[in-house]
Amino acid sequence: xxxxxxxxxxxxxxxxxxxxxxxxxxxxxxxxxxxxxxxxxxxxxxxxxxxxxxxxxxxxxxxxxxxxxxxxxxxxxxxxxxxxxxxxxxxxxxxxxxxxxxxxxxxxxxxxxxxxxxxxxxxxxxxxxxxxxxxxxxxxxxxxxxxxxxxxxxxxxxxxxxxxxxxxxxxxxxxxxxxxxxxxxxxxxxxxxxxxxxxxxxxxxxxxxxxxxxxxxxxxxxxxxxxxxxxxxxxxxxxxxxxxxxxxxxxxxxxxxxxxxxxxxxxxxxxxxxxxxxxxxxxxxxxxxxx
Numbered sequence: 001x002x003x004x005x006x007x008x009x010x011x012x013x014x015x016x017x018x019x020x021x022x023x024x025x026x027x028x029x030x031x032x033x034x035x036x037x038x039x040x041x042x043x044x045x046x047x048x049x050x051x052x053x054x055x056x057x058x059x060x061x062x063x064x065x066x067x068x069x070x071x072x073x074x075x076x077x078x079x080x081x082x083x084x085x086x087x088x089x090x091x092x093x094x095x096x097x098x099x100x101x102x103x104x105x106x107x108x109x110x111x112x113x114x115x116x117x118x119x120x121x122x123x124x125x126x127x128x129x130x131x132x133x134x135x136x137x138x139x140x141x142x143x144x145x146x147x148x149x150x151x152x153x154x155x156x157x158x159x160x161x162x163x164x165x166x167x168x169x170x171x172x173x174x175x176x177x178x179x180x181x182x183x184x185x186x187x188x189x190x191x192x193x194x195x196x197x198x199x200x201x202x203x204x205x206x207x208x209x210x211x212x213x214x215x216x217x218x219x220x221x222x223x224x225x226x227x228x229x230x231x232x233x234x235x236x237x238x239x240x241x242x243x244x245x246x247x248x249x250x251x252x253x254x255x256x257x258x259x260x261x262x263x264x265x266x267x268x269x270x271x272x273x274x275x276x277x278x279x280x281x282x283x284x285x286x287x288x289x290x291x
Contacts, residue, residue: 064219065191071202071214074100075187077176080152080167086145097176099214103204106146106217106239111178111188111198113154114163118223119197123150123170126199129232134239142244144205153188153196155179192221201235207245209271217242249273265290 065071076096083091085101099107110126112119126148134146150172152163167175178185191200201218203211211217217238220231247266254263267273272291276284 064193065216067216067219069216070212071099071216073190074098075190077149077151077178077187078180080175080177081173083174086147091174097174099202099204102147102149103206103213104145104245105204106140106144106242107202107204108146108148108235108239109151109198109200109202110148111151111153111196111200112166113152113196114159114166115154116196120166122197122223122228123166123172125228125232127170129229130235133236140240140242142240142242144208144242144244146239150175151188152177153179153185155184191219195221197221197223199235201239203242205242205245207248208243209246210241210243246271267291 076098079091079093079095079097082093085091086105089101091097108130110123112123114120130146131148134140139145150167150170152167152175154163155177178187180186188198192198199218199220200216203215203217204213205211206213218235220235250266252264252266254261256262265273265275267290272289274286275288275290276286278284
């Protein structure tokens with residue numbers, strides 16, 4: 001497993017608030033005011049240290065997402081190259097690309113750095129076992145489309161030319177950056193604290209009878225511990241388990257029959273639907289349960 005991350009992909013050094021003495025007049029050591037000033041300065045410093053430590057600890061203490069959990073935040077990347085979303089929307093380079101832009105699909109995220117030999121080795125295997133595999137089959141066995149997104153984590157200017165060459169070589173599309181300005185890898189650190197390559201798979205299907213929307217299927221760090229083709233096959237097992245959305249219950253053919261109001265209800269298979277009535281749209285009573 002590659003666990004070394006360059007300085008550009010790590011956390012920024014912790015910076016403490018700068019103490020200002022603006023408005024404090026110089027005083028001689030022999031005055032009472034001087035004694036008070038000397039006592040207060042360390043207290044301010046201690047307070048600043050404690051505040052910074054609390055802030056840093058709170059950042060570090062943010063729990064990483066685990067497989068099975070629902071990804072609750074609609075995080076975003078920056079498009080490295082222009083591409084067209086599955087819904088036909090053109091996305092220019094430099095635009096924000098949100099997770100929820102790919103609703104209705106299983107999203108496969110692959111973080112890479114061009115200087116990482118494990119990332120370089122993994123890329124063609126991911127293409128063969130994930131990208132090409134599902135493209136040839138029109139999605140998973142249940143007809144759910146699978147979208148691969150390559151995520152560049154390296155922000156250093158000295159690596160950008162090599163990164164572009166690697167992207168072209170691997171035919172990554174879409175490809176995004178996980179940094180914006182001075183903020184480096186904000187999304188990656190929600191899943192793993194260090195290391196690469198990183199593979200994250202998220203279900204973006206709503207109304208699936210098997211999984212919740214935006215449920216995390218895979219959070220896997222590393223390459224080379226085992227035969228990676230077998231690892232990718234295990235990813236496919238999880239991807240293939242996601243069932244297509246079921247048709248929501250529908251009412252049709254509403255009609256008046258004397259004093260009665262009738263309609264047809266098309267319920268979902270293996271699910272129960274309640275038919276309720278209200279005279280004020282506040283208080284509801286169940287007329288029937290349809291299974």
